[in-house]
Amino acid sequence: MxxxxxxxxxxxxxxxxxxxxxxxxxxxxxxxxxxxxxxxxxxxxxxxxxxxxxxxxxxxxxxxxxxxxxxxxxxxxxxxxxxxxxxxxxxxxxxxxxxxxxxxxxxxKTEDMLKFGLLYLHNGKWNSKQLVPAEWIDKSTRNLAVEETSYGYHWWILRDKNTLSEEDKTFYAMGMGGQYIFVNKQRQLAAVFTSNLTDDVSSPIHYYKNYILKLREG
Structure with a gap:
C-alpha cells in the first residue's frame, strides 16, 4: 500500500x-x-x-x-x-x-426505517435509553463534505431557500430505487418513503420539500 x-x-x-x-x-x-x-x-x-x-x-x-x-x-x-x-x-x-x-x-420494513429516523430525531435515545451518543448524531448530520455537496457521516444534508437555520436543516438517508429517511429536528419531523423508481429516484425529495415540509410549517 x-x-x-x-x-x-x-x-x-x-x-x-x-x-x-x-x-x-x-x-x-x-x-x-x-x-x-x-x-x-x-x-x-x-x-x-x-x-x-x-x-x-x-x-x-x-x-x-x-x-x-x-x-x-x-x-x-x-x-x-x-x-x-x-x-x-x-x-x-x-x-x-x-x-x-x-x-x-x-x-x-418501512416502519423499521422510521424507527431509525426517530432515533436520530431524538438524539440517539429510544425508550429513554441512549443507544447512540448524542455527539455522534450531531457530528454525523453536519455538512462535512469538502465540496458544495452537502454530506455528513453517511447522511445527505438537504438545503434550500426554506431552510431557516442550521437547526432547521433536513438530513436524509437515500437507498437504491428511491428509499428515503428524512429527519428535521427543528420541526420534530421524521418521514419515510419507499419506492421502486428507475428514472428519477430523487422525486421523493421533491414530494418531501413541496408537501410534507410545507404541511409541517403550518
Whole structure:
C-alpha cells in the first residue's frame, strides 16, 4: 500500500472523501475479495480533498467494524441497535468472506426505517435509553463534505431557500430505487418513503420539500 493510501482515515471513509477510485458495484461484485478490490483501487485525489460517493468506502467501514469488535456487523447491529429498536424482520447480505455489505443490499420494513429516523430525531435515545451518543448524531448530520455537496457521516444534508437555520436543516438517508429517511429536528419531523423508481429516484425529495415540509410549517 502506497503512502497516500496510508493517510486514509475512518473519517475519510465516512465522508466519502477517501480519494480511492470507485468503478461501481458492477466491477466489485464479481471480484473474489471485495475489501482487497477496494483497497487496490488507484488514488484519484488526496484523501480529504474530494467527495465522491462510493459503496466501497462503506464496505471498508463494515470490515473495520468487524475487525475492531470481533463480531459480524450484522450481529453487532442486532445487539446494539436493531434489538433495542425492535427491528427483527430484515435482510442484510454478506460478501464471500463473511463481511456484511456496507454499501447496499439491506432491506427492512418501512416502519423499521422510521424507527431509525426517530432515533436520530431524538438524539440517539429510544425508550429513554441512549443507544447512540448524542455527539455522534450531531457530528454525523453536519455538512462535512469538502465540496458544495452537502454530506455528513453517511447522511445527505438537504438545503434550500426554506431552510431557516442550521437547526432547521433536513438530513436524509437515500437507498437504491428511491428509499428515503428524512429527519428535521427543528420541526420534530421524521418521514419515510419507499419506492421502486428507475428514472428519477430523487422525486421523493421533491414530494418531501413541496408537501410534507410545507404541511409541517403550518
Amino acid at each position: 502506497d503512502s497516500t493510501k496510508k493517510n486514509i482515515t475512518i473519517r475519510h471513509l465516512l465522508t466519502m472523501s477517501s480519494g480511492l477510485k470507485w468503478p461501481g458495484n458492477e466491477a466489485m461484485i464479481p471480484s473474489k475479495n471485495w475489501v482487497r478490490f477496494v483497497l487496490e483501487q488507484p488514488v484519484e485525489s488526496e484523501p480529504g480533498n474530494d467527495m465522491k460517493y462510493s459503496c466501497g468506502n462503506s464496505h471498508l467501514l463494515s470490515a473495520i467494524l468487524q475487525k475492531a469488535t470481533q463480531m459480524n456487523t450484522v450481529d453487532f447491529a442486532k445487539k446494539n441497535l436493531f434489538g433495542p429498536l425492535g427491528i427483527e424482520d430484515f435482510k442484510w447480505y454478506q460478501d464471500a468472506h463473511g463481511i456484511a455489505i456496507g454499501g447496499f443490499s439491506m432491506a427492512m
